[in-house]
Amino acid sequence: MLQLAMLMPQTIGEKLKQAREARGLSLEQAAQVTRVRIHYLRALETDQRDQLPSIVQGRGYLRLYADYLGLPAQPLLDQWEGRTPPEPTAPPTPAGEEPSQAGLIETTVDGEQAASIEQVETGKEAAGQITITEAELDEGAYEPTEIIQVSPHVEKPGAAATLQSQAILKEIGVTLRQRRESISLSLSDVEHYTRLRQHYLRALEEGRIDDLPSAVQGRGMLSNYAEFLNLDVEALLGRFADALQARRIELQPAAQQRASRPVASRPLQTVDGQAPEAIA
Structure with a gap:
């Protein structure tokens, strides 16, 4: 037995x-x-x-x-x-014939090399x-x-104001994509479990807010996606609000932009505790 x-x-x-x-x-x-x-x-x-x-x-x-x-x-x-x-098997040895010493040595060396490589x-x-x-x-x-926290967002000094909203949206997208890929899920898998369409999921990951039905619906989609990935939902929604505020400032006339206050940065971390990759 x-x-x-x-x-x-x-x-x-x-x-x-x-x-x-x-x-x-x-x-x-x-x-x-x-x-x-x-x-x-x-x-x-x-x-x-x-x-x-x-x-x-x-x-x-x-x-x-x-x-x-x-x-x-x-x-x-x-x-x-x-x-x-199937496990590899050695060729059968003819009856009455002992395996050669050279063959044994060669097999041993190969086995050690394979173990080392593995x-x-x-x-x-x-x-x-x-x-x-x-x-x-x-x-x-x-x-x-x-709940998994995300690394502090660091504002780049001197960054163009017109790029601020897009940079924040891309930062959010990087956090979503990195988490999804870290658990080997495709967008099709996520769509199946969240009922969010793939083109909206892709828009969130690529920071393309114009491809979402509306800012309000985009916020709801982001909340569902972040919760599905077990990310810090409130932190991501806070950054999304920052992006919307920056976007409103960017769409104002130049005179009003100078009078507007800059958007405050909220803490945001990626899965591995490092800041999301910089957006050019």
């Missing part, structure tokens, strides 16, 4: 649990860092997919959890989809992914205290 269990391939959940326990981590610690609720992590470790909110969200949680544990995510995602490639690639993948935490996708997925 023991031999049969040893021959059976590990499930995704067993691999995750084994990696977590090998690092001396508790589920509470993993949930705190990944910002995924404990019962979803437990569902992954026990292979209970029916306890996850959706297939798309489950894949996102799996990728994040694997990266956090230092496991290569793609093989686990392939196994999740039932695409696990370790390096795993390290690269983990380094590139863990700095950005993956948000839970539905409204009840995170605890209320788990």
Whole structure:
């Protein structure tokens, strides 16, 4: 019976649990860092997919959890989809013929090289992914205290006033796009869960306010999108209000613009705690 269990391939959940326990981590610690609720992590470790909110969200949680544990995510995602490639097998040795010593040495070297390469690639993948935490996708997925903050917005001295509203809108768009891409969601996925049309989602991510039905509707769409991504909704809506105020000033005649007060900057951070990329 023991031999049969040893021959059976590990499930995704067993691999995750084994990696977590090998690092001396508790589920509470993993949930705190990944910002995924404990019962979803437990569902992954026990292979209970029916306890996850959706297939798309489950894949996102799996990728994040694997990266956090230092496991290569793609093989686990392939196994999740039932695409696990068969294990390579050595050619059979004819009866009565022992494998040559040279062949054994060559195989050992190749195995070490493969392990080394895999370790390096795993390290690269983990380094590139863990700095950005993956948000839970539905409204009840995170605890209320788990709202993700965004990095302070820094105004560029001497920036042209006519570009201020567009810069703020693009800053908001960068925050949205970075979060969406960090959890491997397409605009089609977001449209499915939020019921917001893709061209409006794209307009929000690209800072194209003129392509939204109206400023009021755009504010509502931004609120829904930010809440879906578990971003700080109030901070983003505050920056959106800044953009609208700056836009009104920009559309005023030059004489009135000189008398208008500058728009105050509100704090805004990206997922990884760094300011959004500068907008030229």
